[in-house]
Amino acid sequence: MSRFDAAFLVLFVSFASLSSVAQTGKSPHPPTSGKKCLQCHEALGKKKVLHSPVNEQQCDSCHIVPAAGGLSKLSDQPESLCFTCHDKDSFLKGNVHGPVAVGGCLACHDPHSSDTPHLTRSSGPDLCFSCHEDMKARLAASPFRHKTVDSGCITCHSPHSSPQKFQLKAAAPDLCASCHKEVMAQAASSAVKHSAVTSGQACLTCHDPHVAQTRPQLRADGVATCLNCHDKAVTAGGAPLTDMKGLLAGNQDHHGPIRDKDCTGCHSPHGGPHFRLLKENYPKEFYAPFRESNFALCFGCHDSALPRDEKTTTLTDFRDGDRNLHFVHVNKTPKGRTCRACHETHASSSPNHIRKSVPFGAWSLPVNFAKSENGGTCSPGCHAPQTYDRKKLSTASAQ
Ligand code: HEC
Ligand code: HEC
Ligand code: HEC
């Protein structure tokens, strides 16, 4: 080494230590003795996935190592090193993930090689949990989790950036559509549609993408989920619908399924073929010809024999002696009364969910039901006051 070279080296080393380019090691690198880098650093080339410049032994694209030995350094700042080859803009699309925004590529990637695809430091959710300990804790603490979370967070999130908030790969419902094709098909093709499924936050209004206290992935219980919007008179086909929250608050005797926090006992939330998104047939008119199948909704939970026999002492309490008054009112063709003629569907403040009044065209027809020990009295807008008594001798034997 000439004096000139030595002086240059001193100058160079002091420059390097002053320069802002990061040094990779604190102690000097030994002389490379004419060997290729991987001959001494063979461990770096032994993993399943090799970074292309490592595979091609272009170590010098990132490292500057003095052949004669001395302090080594990276060829650029760690924050910009990767962008010397990778297009920076493609990592900064709209909403940028925290570590990417500060060039923290190395938090997730090994620059040389790894046993997991794409040079990641670990795989699946574990990579994300290394920083998102809160999400790990939330998943562990919740009784239900979305199954697809286990196969990886990047099903829905880009690890780098995306035009969507939270670096989502797409907005709902498209985000969910790739896997839940049936739900999308149902929402699109149903005769009765529910706008909640496809507009606004769509699926995410009702479902949590990660964890839930209530199946299936609901954000709140099966009543609160619906009252989120049905706390006012939303309009369907130009007409206002009942403010369901107000109705439930004003009438404390809630129908069984609502007490059990399940509006979907009767409604299909995603859309369906039936009037009012009902799960099964239920006539939409005040009068309908009696067929058991017309009332499949109610008879899904209640005994379908209720209005079957003209005479009974067992099928129903709505009887005068053995005269089945459900039969009398309901079991007629063509003008059988539908259950709504007498019963409230959601909640009431009279016994047996009997209504105070029922819409009959433009008129609110009063029902005026009073219960007694063995029966009751109605003085409805339909006929003169009538009383029934279950203990009365049977109509046949009384004659
Ligand atoms: C003759 C063997 C040998 C060769 C050839 C060699 N190294 Fe090293 N290298 C070492 C040893 C020994 C260390 C210090 C112990 C360790 O960290 O493994 C080291 C450390 C390093 C370090 C970390 C510490 C520092 O000084 O920054 C880097 C980076 C490095 N080498 C890169 C390279 C590159 C790039 C090449 C090829 C240009 C290369 N090495 C060639 C033996 C070698
Ligand atoms: C794409 C850039 C890049 C390439 C190519 C690259 N390295 Fe590195 N290397 C780095 C970075 C960045 C660090 C610092 C790592 C850290 O801080 O975690 C590093 C650290 C090292 C270290 C010390 C720490 C360790 O991980 O053992 C060695 C040794 C090393 N590199 C050797 C090599 C060798 C040998 C090659 C070529 C076969 C090579 N590097 C190619 C970017 C690169
Ligand atoms: C010297 C050029 C160069 C530098 C610098 C560089 N890369 Fe690469 N990288 C490549 C090439 C070439 C490929 C392979 C082609 C491709 O997939 O784009 C690649 C591929 C990758 C892949 C995909 C690997 C796979 O198996 O799918 C990742 C991840 C990656 N680089 C991360 C980084 C990170 C992180 C840095 C900064 C530490 C970095 N690269 C710096 C050239 C480079």
Ligand code: HEC
């Ligand atoms: C939060 C962790 C994380 C950070 C930070 C991160 N990546 Fe990635 N990167 C990943 C994961 C996970 C994949 C695999 C993506 C997949 O399979 O769709 C990936 C894939 C890649 C790929 C290959 C496939 C592709 O999308 O092009 C490249 C190249 C890459 N990353 C480079 C970088 C660079 C450069 C940075 C820094 C600007 C960076 N990554 C920061 C986690 C990260």
Ligand code: HEC
């Ligand atoms: C190196 C640490 C680190 C890793 C690993 C990491 N993240 Fe992050 N992530 C952050 C930081 C920091 C923020 C920004 C936090 C903030 O703004 O409150 C963030 C923000 C996010 C956000 C947006 C949160 C919000 O409230 O806006 C999402 C979504 C996210 N990360 C998902 C992921 C996923 C998915 C992975 C795995 C592929 C992952 N993160 C891995 C550090 C990390």
Ligand code: HEC
């Ligand atoms: C099925 C798609 C999906 C999967 C899988 C998924 N996320 Fe999310 N993530 C979302 C959506 C959608 C949001 C937007 C906020 C919301 O609707 O709750 C979000 C928001 C976030 C947020 C920011 C808001 C918050 O709730 O803290 C973080 C952090 C996050 N996700 C991390 C993760 C991590 C970590 C994983 C893997 C364990 C993961 N996500 C898996 C869809 C998903």
Ligand code: HEC
């Ligand atoms: C108005 C609230 C609401 C919206 C919006 C909504 N869902 Fe649901 N979803 C529910 C309820 C409630 C259930 C439970 C249904 C049941 O038990 O009958 C459910 C059930 C599911 C199920 C379980 C299987 C099934 O079909 O019953 C999946 C999967 C599902 N929803 C996906 C989605 C997707 C994807 C979207 C968006 C396209 C979406 N949901 C929109 C409330 C909603």
Ligand code: HEC
């Ligand atoms: C990568 C595929 C995938 C994506 C994307 C996806 N899911 Fe799922 N989802 C699943 C799988 C798998 C199950 C479990 C199905 C099973 O157990 O039958 C599931 C189950 C569900 C369930 C029913 C949970 C239960 O308790 O039965 C709901 C609700 C749901 N997903 C909603 C969503 C929503 C909302 C989105 C969009 C934010 C979404 N999913 C995106 C794969 C996915």
Ligand code: HEC
């Ligand atoms: C995001 C707000 C929102 C949520 C949450 C919501 N709905 Fe709706 N719902 C509406 C709107 C708006 C309408 C009016 C018709 C339309 O736009 O689809 C409606 C209409 C209805 C109808 C009448 C449908 C018709 O056209 O006759 C029923 C029944 C219904 N919703 C039940 C439910 C049930 C059950 C839930 C809970 C699983 C629920 N809704 C949750 C907004 C919502």
Ligand code: HEC
């Ligand atoms: C026992 C079955 C049943 C349950 C449980 C049920 N509904 Fe209904 N719902 C119906 C029937 C039947 C109709 C049609 C009523 C009519 O036209 O007489 C209806 C109608 C509606 C309507 C339209 C009201 C209008 O003004 O026409 C909305 C909104 C509604 N339900 C929401 C809900 C919500 C929210 C819940 C949970 C709190 C719920 N339903 C629980 C059976 C039920």
Ligand code: HEC
């Ligand atoms: C004309 C009025 C009226 C009609 C229409 C009507 N109900 Fe009733 N229902 C009653 C009365 C009154 C009672 C209370 C009987 C008692 O306990 O004294 C009752 C009781 C019931 C009960 C409690 C069990 C029993 O039978 O005592 C059920 C369940 C029931 N009705 C279901 C229905 C269904 C389903 C429909 C439609 C298919 C329907 N009702 C139509 C008046 C009616």
Ligand code: HEC
């Ligand atoms: C998802 C199941 C389910 C469906 C569907 C259903 N009910 Fe009910 N119903 C119940 C439960 C549970 C009770 C409470 C029984 C109890 O408290 O003993 C109940 C109670 C009643 C009562 C009061 C009975 C009494 O003894 O006072 C009437 C009336 C009634 N339902 C009518 C109807 C009508 C009309 C329909 C159809 C529009 C219907 N139900 C649909 C589950 C259902």
